[in-house]
Amino acid sequence: MEVAEVLPEFADAFAFEEFNRMQREALPALLEREENVVASAPTASGKTALAELAICKALADGGTALFIAPLRALTNEKEDDWDRFEELGYTVYVVTGERELNSRRARRADILVMTPEKLDSATRKHDSRRYDFVTDIDVCVIDEVHLLDADRRGSVLEVTISRLRRLCEPRVVALSATMPNVTDVAAWLDAPEETTFEFGDEYRPVDLNAGVKTYTHGENSFADKYRRLYRALDLAEPHLNEDGQALVFVSSRQDTVRAAEKARDEIAERDIPMGARGNYDFHTESKELENDTLRNSVLDGVAFHHAGLSKNDRDLVEEWFKEGIVELLFSTSTLAWGVNLPARCVVIRDTKLHDPLEGEVDMSPLDVLQMLGRAGRPGYDDVGYGWVVCDGSDADKYRRLLRDGKEIESRLAESLETHLNAEIAMGTITDLDDVMDWLETTFYYVRGQSRPEDYDFPNLRQRVRDCLEKLVDRGFVETGDDLSIEATPRGVLASKYYLRLETAAEFAALCDRAEESAGALEMDDILTAVATAQEFDSVSSRQDERDAIDAVLVGADTGDLEAGERKVLAILRSAASGTTPGALRSDAWVIKRNATRLISALGAFLDRFVGPHAANLSRRTEARIENGVAEDAVGLTAIDGVAAGRASKLAKEGLSTPGDVIDADIDGLVAAGLSEGIAERVYEGAQSLPSVEFDWGTFPDAIGTGENEVCEVTIRNVGEPARAGVRVTVNGVEMTSTSTYLRDVETVPVGVFGADADGLEYTVSVAFPEEPLVPVEASRVVDVR
Structure with missing residues (x-):
């Protein structure tokens, strides 16, 4: 069945000319019906085309398509891959946390690409002008819906899809690797039997021979990596000798490089016939690589691939692997979820990995199955070989996984409070009945009906009540006399900033302490609150890091912080x-x-519960960590185009604030080492910030004991308007504090009184909570006679 016959107007959107058997069977459900579709199929069987078919139908009907990619690295890949749609006149727009959102472009896009996390964040703010585009989706394609079973990320995908369906009722097309309980996913998404597909291993383009191999575990984890590497090379060697290719998955970017370097030596030692050193043309091509280590490696037929490489280098490695020039490729698991890059032999060298936030964790069963699915090259091999290399104690676990597959479970119960708080904060849940109605839209509810005992389903209503009581007790939710439920400001901020509830409670406690001490707060208070946040609760400190940690924290009061908290x-x-x-x-x-x-989230808490000065300290702290600049130069980072290097250069020349930049003028910036073009941009950027001047008027120099006088201090903003906090202190004690939008002129009343002290120092301070500008202060001393 040719693409051009079925979809003549979209023929050029597909990377092939004919649909395969699996695609043909799903095609009528996707193009001729309107219901939701669920399709489970083996890796490399052509599921991506099903997504594209669903998108084509939506575009042909004048609608908007949303594609949910499992990883952020894959959103960029889709953007490149779907240039084909752009050439047909349709726009593709990727929305990730790494890019500045252009709401106008998102609103006009025909195809949106997002991760579950970004979609969750966007749907929470759907009623804002910035994110209203998420309520205008006609078809939502979920790539790799078995991600539902992933730790933490699974519950995000689950509640987000349920929320999206309530917001705009899109058609949902869910695609997955082979899973035993595909009918549960279909029940959750209301996909009828006619549009639910379970394509078995017979649809794999190449048969898979998968197994588990063990290695002798030692006491040194570094040496163990090489034991597993030699085991992996033993498994790959027969295929490499027969001009086959091998793909070896390791746990980290760094390990891909180290393993490739060690493998090159071992291949030479074993005299395996590999490499292209005699190929003059390839010698020339390899010079296009930006990574020197990779350039030397590919000439021996060995390469590495990870998300940290430049796009140019990743593309070249993928191209050469497809052409067979690279015969042995070391990669992280990201490759298994993205590019279709099969090999005759796939070896998973590492089943455990170091997560900076979690410590050492087991690779997820979903990742393992996804990686093994890359074994076998359609059109070249009759069978693919996949091996898991692991310690003997784990062997049975992986054998069961390969034999039985992995049923997809809901992970919502693990974070029910957090997600329930988010729904209440959005106003979609206003009483207990609403909670139950919401739960009935989740995968958790469907699995609970399938396995009631495992999900403690008979006690579900009581569990929900307990959950709500905890939210009330911790100050996130309040209940009315009519048993209504409403989020508190704390609950709203926790949802808006995607915080774990324990962290939000600690941030609120810090605000209480700061308010009790009249806003007294230091940068270390902010850093400690963040370092002890629950988001970092699994960070561990390795032995080789301890000396460096102690050196950084020398002289600091770290109290009873644990090792992981000290590291953060x-x-x-x-x-x-x-x-x-x-x-x-x-x-x-x-x-x-x-x-x-x-x-940033803590800054919002401080702004709401303490005041603009505390929020400004948080903003300056954030800017210092982002840019690595000293306290006196952090204000320069508020200028567009000024980051760490430029800020440091200007500060060394005595220009440490945007005001200094304006005073220096373009000539002064050139003298400080900037080129004329950059100097002009920096000068213009500095002028676009707020800039404050004080006029003390008839403020007295002296006052008699017991006398008092109310004076007025005028604050002028000669720069751009901005939200500001104005604080007046006398001898360091706060008298007044106000929040205002400083457009032009603000008059501040200051009471001057004759106290017991010999002199009174009045200070007026202006801070901008949304800019990393150092607060601007002016003081006057009044003698008491």
Whole structure:
């Protein structure tokens, strides 16, 4: 069945000319019916085309399609792959946390690509102008719906799909690798039997011969990696000798490089006939690689692939592997979920991995099955070989997985409070009956009906009541006399910023302490609150990191912090000064990324419950960690185009604030080392920020004991309007604090009174909670006579 016959107007959107057997069987359900569709099929059988068929139908009907990709790395891949739709005049727009959202483009897009997490965040804010595009979806394609069973991420996908269906009732097309309980997923999504497909192994383009191989476990984990590597090479060698290819999955980016380097030596030792050193043309092509280590490796037929490589290098490695020039490829698991890159032999060297936030964890069963599914090259091999290399104690577990597959379970019960709070915060749940109605839309409810004892289903209503009582007790929800349910400001902020409830409660407690001490707060208070957040509760500190952690925290009051909390605090403190020790860098990126999100959330709590000055401190802390700049130069990062390097350069020349930049003018910036073009942009950027001047008017120099006088201090904003906090203190004690939108002029009443002190120092301070600008202060001293 040719694509051009079935969809003549979309023929160029497909990467092939004919539909295969599996695609043909699903085609009528996708194109000729309107119901939801669930299809389970083996890896490499062509499921992506089912997604594209559903998208084509939506586009032909004038609708908008949403594609939910399981990983952020795969959203960019889809964007590149679906240039084919762009060439037909349709727009594809990727929405991720890494990119600045262009709401206008999202609203006009024909195809949206998002991760479950980003869709969850967007649907929580669906009633805002920024995210209203999520309520205009006609078809939602869930790629790899078996992600429902993933730790933490699974419950996000589950509640988000349930919410999206309530918001705009899109047609849902759910695709999955082979799973035993596909009918439960169909029941959850209301897909009838006629549009539910369970394609078995007979639809695999190449038969799979999968098994488990053990290795002798030692006491040294570093040496164990090489034991497993040699075991993997033993399994790959027969295929490499016969011009086959092998794909070896390892646990980290760093390990792909180390394993490739060691494998090259071992291949030479074993005299395996591999490599293209005699191929002059390939020698020339390999110079296009940006990574030097990779360039040397590919000439021996060995390569590595991970998300940290440049797109150019990843594309070249994939192309050469498909062409057979690269014969042995080491990769992280991301490759198994994305590019269709099969090999005759697949070996999973590592079944455990180090997660910066979780410590050592087992690779998920879903990942294992997904990786093994890459074994066998359609059109080249009659059979693919897949092996799991593991310790003997784990062998039976993986043999059962390969024999029986993995039933998909709901993970909602593990985070029910958090998701229930989010629904209440959005106003979709207002009483206990609403809670039960909401639960009935979840996969959790469907699985509970299938396995009531395992899901404690007979006690579901009582469990929900207990959950609501906890939310009330912890200050996230309040109940009315009529048993209605409503979110508190704390509950709304926890939902808006995607916080674990324990973390939100700790942030609220910090706000209470700050308010009791009249806003007294230090950067270390913020860093400690974040380092001890539940989001980091599984971070562990390895032995080789302890010295570096102690060096960073020397002299700091770390109290009774645990080892993992000390590690997070050390990474944040060193990041704020741009001096992260080498021993901590491997985990620093992930921890910093999560910490800046948490600091932003803490800033919102401080803004709501303490005031703009406290929120401004949080914003400056966030900017320091993002940019690695000193406290006195952090305000420069508020200027568009000024990050760590440029801020440090300007600060060394004595220009440490946007005001200094304006005073220096373009000539002064050029003298400070900027090129003229950049100097002009930086100068313009500084002018687009708020800038404050004070006029003390008739403020007295002295006052008699017992006398008092009310004066007025005028604050002028000669820059751009912005929200601000104005605080007046006398001898360091706060007198007044107000929040305002500072457009032009603000007059602040200041009471001058003759007290027992010899002199009174009045300070007016202006802070901008949404900008990392150091608060602007002015003081006057009044003698008491």
